[in-house]
Amino acid sequence: MPNVTFHFEDETAVTVSAPKGSNLLAVARGANVVIDTPCSGNGVCGKCRVKLLSGQVRSPKSQHLSDEEYAAGWRLSCVSTVEEDVEVQVPDIASAFKSRMKIADLNSGKEIAIFEEARSAVEAAGMPMENTMELLPLSMSQPTLDDTMPDNERLAWAIRRATGIEQVRIPYTVLKTLPVVLRDSGFQVTCVVRRTDKSVFVYDVLPGSEKAVIGGLAIDIGTTSVAALLINMQTGEIISRASTGNGQIRYGADVINRIIESSKEGGLKKLQDAIIQETINPLVAQMCRSAHFPARHIYRMCVAANTTMNHLFAGVPADHLRMEPYIPAFFKTNALFASDLGLNIHPDAHIIIAPNVGSYVGGDITAGTLVSMVWNQPDYSLFIDLGTNGELVFGNSDFMMCCACSAGPAFEGGDISCGMRATDGAIEACTIDGNTMEPAFRVVGGQKPVGLCGSGIIDVIAELFRTGIINAKGKFVREGRRVSFDQHGNGSYILAFREEAGGPKDVEITTADIDSFIRAKGAIFSAIRTMLASLDFDVSMIERVYVAGGIGSGINMKNAVRIGMFPDIDLDKFHYIGNSSLTGAYCMLLSRAAERKTYELSRNMTYLELSTINSYMDEFVACCFLPHTDASLFPSL
């Protein structure tokens, strides 16, 4: 069998054998080599390019590759077939995913301020930071020939005496080591328990001298990224914060492709392994290592994720989420424990799931709604979570309505020729000189630009429009050094010529890219309009707009309004609230009252299915202009 060697930018490499005729992308996936495949390997997006270093593959010349690129050895892995020993280079832009596991520096106050603020707000709203977990120091008398109570009864008896609660549950994990722990500690122990009104569940019995911290894990599982907090359940202190890419990315950029992949033979297990074994477990291990915290002392976990992500996380079939009538297996469930899912934390750790509202509004939104405080104010607020899908919640303390729209992967760089996630080399902000048409930009990591991330695209389009380089339809109408046209007359704007760029080609934005992005922003704005119209409201009634999501971190609100993505209201009303899904999971983990409130919020949210509203498509078409066909909606411009 031929050998295939994948070389990475960090000069590491992986070699595997594969039968002749194997698909190169499939070989990469089998070897856990991450290649960017927003279209899930269907030959559509052109992102899965690799460069031949030695040997040949059988591979048609794709329209996504220029003659020069093809000659230089670039191939699309999804349409390439292995026929002989071959070595390929996996580009940085693709392997960026791998290197994105990042432990946050908690010494930077900014890193944790957002969580502390949310926690205070939730507390101020009447939800004390009390959870059911506690440490119970116990001193027992040692057994004698006259006091022959067995170990488990001795422990239960001491717990009853300490708590006044009759029902004590000692699970197998505790029983298994109880005789040894009790004797090693001279019957002086500290128990980690969950205490409710009716019962005490014993998670751990630690030797009396062990300084114990009850760990909790809050986690946001996004379609693209995963972010986590390791916390002290008793104080709320954030012990570690980290983020990484979602390992499922190699099975497609959006939830639909993931569901399709999961429906294949063995696919559900593969997708679950990708998120748990390849993403969360390594992330937790790294957090615990850096904080010198034993992973087994994580006794409770809260997951906030969209409905597809929490189904795949749980290993529960997700097919029906995408098939009419779009029914999830669960909105909420109490059935998940770490050992069931193969999570490397305490085996009996209970996994709480932020509740779903439907197939397309998930726990990430309900957790985010909790901390947005939309539900706690008499004024009307709009909460927008910008991910691969866009989700909206509108309402006040009396009612809430939510909806989801498919923005597509454009906000995260998918469907955009030079698009990329907000990693090193991404242009994240940009201005263009109206006279010279020369750009000035800020690049993540400060290096040479490789591509454009979502916030950068907003800026570029807003600036191209402001400077008259493109018109309201997104067509190029000025000429210059940085504008070029193809044989069909479709223009593109070059932000960085090859020699200025950090990658193998020009960093540019094309007419097709602008079209894609306009459809994405149109989906958001038309969703806002449609939802408000269904309530006989208009944008003037919005008192606050909370913008959340990883995509939005560098977002320029003024530019977002300029391109017609957000309504033209006072810019002071916009608030960027970061990763509200993670913040919500943190509060749910720390406060039983907040957890219950989130369940209540999810039940009280009215879901609006946009596709059932006739006017939505008309609205969407009207929104596919800069800023909108109806200029009166943007009076300030």
Added chain:
Amino acid sequence: MPNVTFHFEDETAVTVSAPKGSNLLAVARGANVVIDTPCSGNGVCGKCRVKLLSGQVRSPKSQHLSDEEYAAGWRLSCVSTVEEDVEVQVPDIASAFKSRMKIADLNSGKEIAIFEEARSAVEAAGMPMENTMELLPLSMSQPTLDDTMPDNERLAWAIRRATGIEQVRIPYTVLKTLPVVLRDSGFQVTCVVRRTDKSVFVYDVLPGSEKAVIGGLAIDIGTTSVAALLINMQTGEIISRASTGNGQIRYGADVINRIIESSKEGGLKKLQDAIIQETINPLVAQMCRSAHFPARHIYRMCVAANTTMNHLFAGVPADHLRMEPYIPAFFKTNALFASDLGLNIHPDAHIIIAPNVGSYVGGDITAGTLVSMVWNQPDYSLFIDLGTNGELVFGNSDFMMCCACSAGPAFEGGDISCGMRATDGAIEACTIDGNTMEPAFRVVGGQKPVGLCGSGIIDVIAELFRTGIINAKGKFVREGRRVSFDQHGNGSYILAFREEAGGPKDVEITTADIDSFIRAKGAIFSAIRTMLASLDFDVSMIERVYVAGGIGSGINMKNAVRIGMFPDIDLDKFHYIGNSSLTGAYCMLLSRAAERKTYELSRNMTYLELSTINSYMDEFVACCFLPHTDASLFPSL
């Protein structure tokens, strides 16, 4: 490394490599080759003999081997060292353990009558055969765009409607397949549930058309043998019955040797694997295969076992059972589920454990006490369970006292030169002609005799004593063709000369064997006397004696009285009740009331530690005669 090949009687063989200098018994254990080692490989019992077929081992000539035997290639494996390639024959008598897995023929009424009688008696005592398991047929409406309840809520809602019980618990095993099962069955299902007053736990959701039987497994884990019943939880019908040897046997014949072995590095896992992976799982698989029953439909299990066995079964450290103050980890526990223990039945199946009373009186006795009905009669009864340990319960409906004595392995053939378990080739009953001194015997399996099992030994000793061949001290006092004496004047009686026997040597009983057995029966009788004396009772107050245990199946009560093992009371008062541990487990499984009653019985039993009573040793010494030093105790003889 030299190769060691073990040949078995069934002409199969196993070859393994072992470093030079390895102990042969250790090599055998490592290869899962079962060699009889009642003394756990300490060179004491002489049972672990194997015969060299090719090659040599370094092995001293043991006193347990005659010169002839040594010359013929017989070696004790526990004292043999591997130095070169070697092939050995493992004798039938040792590998008999392997072949003992046996599915009972339920068409023989006798096989199940004992369980039906016990069940009726338990029912008559006010415990209905009701358990919490039931089948719940459910018809749900299919979801639509207007009825978007998620799958788990839809199921819970239907269960609430059907049962009127609010709390419905749907565990992960059910959630994982729920979307598929509901849709495949058109939302017409049958649930297997456990219903209590407060909650319904869902074990399984089966397609509506599937004919479901709720299976239950009752199991008696003896130190030597394991017996099991597969039952229909709703009707009580016995679907299959089977027995096999306890795979732990290669780690020693008695509980003390097993505990010592389990305390070594990795030993606990090894002992747990031996009982679960090597014994119970194959047994259950064979029962299910023969009954065409899916093992996954076994939803509940009851284990009756001595305290050591249930600790090792659960994988809970047992060291402290043998160390003062002899404290078990548990008397009872609700913490065990099939998936924790690696049992190949339904993963959520709850394992109930018949409660222990102390380190030396376990769940086998409390389950046996339940069905003995000692506790339900105003008259006094004595319940004797004859195993490797002997346990006694005495009392009536007002009180019960229990004790345990170490009879040693003699009842099961250990410590006896030709002793063996009650398998094919064992002499199980015997008479001796007073004139000719010629024996007549019944052999298990009807073949040529290989050795003697417990009931056979009782008969042989009783007959030798009756015919005056041995005296009250167990010494040989007659001469004849079948009696021989060694150089020290110690006699032995040959039941079958080598040419009449099915094994490689004479089947005989020696003075040393008789001494061993007299000590064993003395332990039982002195325990009875001591316990009664502690209550100021005597044997005349015993209205019934219930004798239980695998050892007792062929027992001749008159001979047992004649040798002074049981008290000299009316023989009509003796009742053999078979494997009362298994019968008790069967009733506990089938009836929640019986389960609760067993817990109550265990709490109400007073445990008498014989070793703390000064007179016990004197009694014991006085009992080491045939039948007793005090002949007035046996007036009928």
